[in-house]
Amino acid sequence: MTSTLKISALTKCFASLKALDAVSLAVEPGMRVALLGHNGAGKSTLMKIVLGLLPFDSGSVEVCGAAPGSAAARAGVAYLPENAAFHPALTGEEQIGHYLALRGESPKGARALLERVGLHEAAGRRIGSYSKGMRQRVGLAQALIGKPRLLVLDEPTSGLDPVSRRDFYELLDGLAAEGAAILLSSHALTEVEARTDRLLILSKGRMVASGTLSDLRREAALPVTIRMTARNGYAADIAKALPGTIRFGADLQLSCSQEDKLGTLARVTGLGDRLADIEVTPPSLEDIYSHFSRRDGQ
Amino acid sequence: MRRILATARTEFRIAFRNRWVAIAIGLMALFALVLTAAGSAPTGVLGADRLSVTVASLTSLAVYLVPLLALLMAFDAIAGEAERGTLPLLLTYPGSRVEILIGKLLAHLIVLALALVAGYGLAAAAAFLADPGAASGLPALFRLGWTSLLLGATFLGAGYALSALARRPSGAAGLAMGLWLGAVVLYDLALLAAVVADGGGWFTTDLFPLALLANPADAFRLFNLAASEATAAATGVGGAAAAMPLWQSALSVLLWPLAALALSSAAFRKVTP
Numbered sequence: 001m002t003s004t005l006k007i008s009a010l011t012k013c014f015a016s017l018k019a020l021d022a023v024s025l026a027v028e029p030g031m032r033v034a035l036l037g038h039n040g041a042g043k044s045t046l047m048k049i050v051l052g053l054l055p056f057d058s059g060s061v062e063v064c065g066a067a068p069g070s071a072a073a074r075a076g077v078a079y080l081p082e083n084a085a086f087h088p089a090l091t092g093e094e095q096i097g098h099y100l101a102l103r104g105e106s107p108k109g110a111r112a113l114l115e116r117v118g119l120h121e122a123a124g125r126r127i128g129s130y131s132k133g134m135r136q137r138v139g140l141a142q143a144l145i146g147k148p149r150l151l152v153l154d155e156p157t158s159g160l161d162p163v164s165r166r167d168f169y170e171l172l173d174g175l176a177a178e179g180a181a182i183l184l185s186s187h188a189l190t191e192v193e194a195r196t197d198r199l200l201i202l203s204k205g206r207m208v209a210s211g212t213l214s215d216l217r218r219e220a221a222l223p224v225t226i227r228m229t230a231r232n233g234y235a236a237d238i239a240k241a242l243p244g245t246i247r248f249g250a251d252l253q254l255s256c257s258q259e260d261k262l263g264t265l266a267r268v269t270g271l272g273d274r275l276a277d278i279e280v281t282p283p284s285l286e287d288i289y290s291h292f293s294r295r296d297g298q
Numbered sequence: 299m300r301r302i303l304a305t306a307r308t309e310f311r312i313a314f315r316n317r318w319v320a321i322a323i324g325l326m327a328l329f330a331l332v333l334t335a336a337g338s339a340p341t342g343v344l345g346a347d348r349l350s351v352t353v354a355s356l357t358s359l360a361v362y363l364v365p366l367l368a369l370l371m372a373f374d375a376i377a378g379e380a381e382r383g384t385l386p387l388l389l390t391y392p393g394s395r396v397e398i399l400i401g402k403l404l405a406h407l408i409v410l411a412l413a414l415v416a417g418y419g420l421a422a423a424a425a426f427l428a429d430p431g432a433a434s435g436l437p438a439l440f441r442l443g444w445t446s447l448l449l450g451a452t453f454l455g456a457g458y459a460l461s462a463l464a465r466r467p468s469g470a471a472g473l474a475m476g477l478w479l480g481a482v483v484l485y486d487l488a489l490l491a492a493v494v495a496d497g498g499g500w501f502t503t504d505l506f507p508l509a510l511l512a513n514p515a516d517a518f519r520l521f522n523l524a525a526s527e528a529t530a531a532a533t534g535v536g537g538a539a540a541a542m543p544l545w546q547s548a549l550s551v552l553l554w555p556l557a558a559l560a561l562s563s564a565a566f567r568k569v570t571p
Contacts, residue, residue, distance in 0.1 A: 051390045053571050071392060079390040085383035089315040090308065101304030102391045142387070 002065070003028050004076075004150045004181035005050060010059035012045055012205075019045045021205040022059070027150070027181040032172060034192040035185040036289055037202035043185040044082065046202070047152050050183070051079050064149050075103075078148035082155045082185075084139025088128030092119055092138050095127060099142040113141040118167065132159040140168065144175075151175065153184035157191065169195045193285040201292045209292040213285065220291045222283035223255040226268060234274040241271060250276075301393040305401025306408075313371065313409050322367050322409055326417030329359050334424040349425040349435025353442050356421055357522040360446045361515050365453040365482050367413065369474040371406045372457020375399075376566060377470040386571040395566045399559065403454055410450040414443060441525055445518055448555050452514045453478075455558025462565035482515050507542055514558075517550035 003026040012020040020042045027033050035043050048054040049061060052069015066072035086095045092114055097107030114123045117137040127135065136159045143151055151172075157165045169191065176182055186192045192199070199216060201209040209216050230238050230250050238252055239245045242264075245254045256264040261280075268278060283291075313319055333355045379385040388398065422439055425432045457474055464470035489509055496502050510516040524544055 048386070048571075051386075053386055053389060055570075074390060074392045077390065079387060081383070081387050083383060084387070087308075087312055087382065087384060089312050094308065094311065098304055098308045099391065101307075102301050102393055104300060104392070107304075139387075 003062075004064060005183065006060075006062040007046075007050070008060050010046070010049065010056055010061060012042075012049060012054070012056045018205050020049075020056070023202070023205070023207050024059075025200060025207065025210065027183055029149070029179045029181050030176050031198060032176050032182045032184070032196040033198045033200060034196040035183060035200050035202060036189070036192070037185075038293060041202040042205040043202055044154060045205075047079075047154055047183070047185065050150075050152055051077065076149040078143040078145065078151050080139045080143045080151070080153045080156050082158065083132075084135050086127045086135065086138060089126060091124050091126050092130070092134075092141075093123040095138060096141055096145075100145055103146050105146065113144055114138075116144060116171070117141045118164070133161060133164060136160055137164070140171070144171070147178070148175075148180055151180055151182045151184075153182065155185055155187065157186065157188060165191060189285045189289055199285075201289060203293050209288075213288075216288050216292070217283060218258065220283065220288045221258055222287050222291055223257055224261050224283070225281045226254045226256065226264065227279040227281065228252045228254070228268065228275055229277040231274055231276045238271055238274060242267065301397050302401045302404065305398055306404035309402050309405035310408055313405060318371055319409050319412060322371075322413035323416045325367065326363065326413040327420050329363060330356065330417035330421040331424070333359055334421045347425075347431050347434045348429030349422060349432035350438055351435075352421050352425045353435055353438040354523065356418060356439075356442055357519060360442065360449065361519050362482055364410070364414075364446050364450050365478055365515060367410060368406070368450045368453035369457045369478050371409065372402075372454045373461050373464075373470040373474040374467050375402050375458050376461040376569065377464050377467045378461075380465055380569070380571065381467055385569075389571055396559075396563050399455075399458055399562055399566060402458065403451065403559065406454050407447060407451060410454075411447060414446050418443060418446075438522075438525065442522055445522060445551050448551050449514060449518045451555035452558045455555060455562045458562035459558070459565040462562065462569050465569070481513060485513050486516065511542075511546055511550045514550065514554040517547045517554070521547035521551050 005025075005027040007026070008024045010020055010023045011018070023042070023046065025033075035046065037043050045054065049056045050063060050068055052063075052067075052073060061068050063070075063073040064076035090098070093110045096110035096113055100107045100109055100113075111120065111123055114120050114137075117140050119134060119137050119141065122130065122134060127138065130138070136156070140156065143153065157168055160168060165188075172182055172184075172195070182196075184192075184196070193213060198210065198212055200207060201216075209219065211219070228238065228251070230252060232250075235247055235250050235252060239247045242252075242254055245252045247253075254264065254268075265280070268275070334352060336355075376385070379388065389395070418439060422432070425435070456477060457470075460473040460477060461467075461470040464473050489506065493502050493506060510520055520542065521544065524542065524547060
């Protein structure tokens with residue numbers, strides 16, 4: 001399948017600062033890709049280059065088979081900026097109507113779009129009176145115009161409440177199922193973990209990790225945590241049987257590497273009915289993220 | 299074309315909500331009425347029809363007021379979008395930057411046209427009330443109308459260019475006021491001083507006419523006054539013939555809006571959001 005977005009060896013410098021250093025990535029149709037990184041890691045710069053808003057120094061970028069910022073690329077790409085802003089004197093309906101007209105569609109579709117993001121009641125009010133979350137939803141509504149082949153979303157869920165976030169990801173799932181490629185950046189790691197197909201971690205302009213969550217988990221080789229609850233009085237026995245266990249009263253905690261996980265679990269289950277409960281926790285995305293970011297010296 | 303019209307419609311809506319339409323109409327109407335009241339005395343002496351006299355006064359008014367209104371509407375056009383944070387998103391939409399500029403220009407020209415119709419209309423109505431023969435001044439009024447729009451387009455374009463260069467509304471406002479003061483007020487004063495100092499030499503004969511043509515506001519004044527002097531001569535009132543052929547000032551009035559649009563387009567293209 002041809003990629004909707006293809007970037008190879010992209011480099012961009014601001015004066016002496018290397019904002020992006022030989023970054024390569026590809027996003028296929030229907031794929032949801034999360035771009036992670038600290039503030040200033042180069043996420044927004046990468047997005048602006050994909051959108052054709054910023055020139056780049058070297059490497060190649062192909063958006064919907066065309067150069068970024070070209071008419072063909074702009075026709076196929078939708079963007080949701082971080083902190084979506086609009087003219088405060090316009091109503092939500094007028095603003096979306098304007099964007100519809102710019103994409104060659106009838107402004108009459110504005111209300112339906114605002115309904116899709118749950119803003120139909122405020123559609124006739126001026127955007128100046130909207131909350132941050134409502135403005136973000138106007139931004140989302142304009143990103144849904146037409147059938148974008150690539151959605152570039154810069155921290156799309158910032159300012160949204162948990163319910164709106166879930167609705168938002170459901171919308172994204174629908175778009176991806178229809179074949180749209182999605183590139184989004186976020187700081188909310190737990191939601192990204194469950195809702196995207198691939199993760200890319202940028203650090204100081206370099207791509208330090210990329211792949212599915214289990215790829216990254218394997219590559220990071222972070223320890224698995226096993227938490228056990230002992231039956232009355234057996235805690236000391238268990239701690240003795242499993243060296244390296246940390247004990248908190250009746251609760252015990254043990255860490256082991258990925259490879260030793262099954263062997264350790266076999267020994268734990270060998271303890272029989274001395275155990276009341278057991279819980280195995282793989283490293284979280286937060287752990288993996290800080291592993292890759294820190295490895296790069298941050 | 300659709301995109302230009304969509305931008306124009308939205309920009310007009312914004313200008314209306316921001317009270318720019320009301321301010322422009324009110325300002326033009328007020329000044330036109332004041333001029334009509336103040337200029338009613340000399341008609342008998344000149345012998346021209348009342349409307350031609352009014353048009354001559356309106357020309358002097360328009361030279362100051364039209365550029366001012368245009369710059370006030372234009373300075374926020376790009377710097378404001380950049381500061382609000384609406385520019386990056388707008389630039390990811392299909393359509394070129396020139397289309398955005400032309401859309402804004404169209405909307406602002408409509409606002410200006412409404413203000414001109416109100417101001418000039420009121421002044422003309424007052425002239426017709428006082429002098430039934432005022433109809434002979436109608437061509438001059440019409441000429442003043444479309445040249446005022448072109449003058450407005452020139453300063454709107456210049457305002458967009460400054461707005462793109464400044465990137466911040468406060469800076470753009472300062473530059474716009476500087477341009478107004480320079481092009482409309484100080485330019486003439488400087489030329490006057492130079493002519494006086496020159497005492498009829500090379501500057502006065504060769505450079506001075508070119509300097510007048512090079513300034514859109516002066517070219518506008520020159521064209522309207524030369525044309526209405528022709529009217530005045532036709533109605534039997536003697537007057538010095540225009541020193542410059544009419545086509546020269548007409549050309550300057552026609553070319554400046556295009557030059558200003560090209561300038562603003564070049565400045566806008568340099569903006570990276």
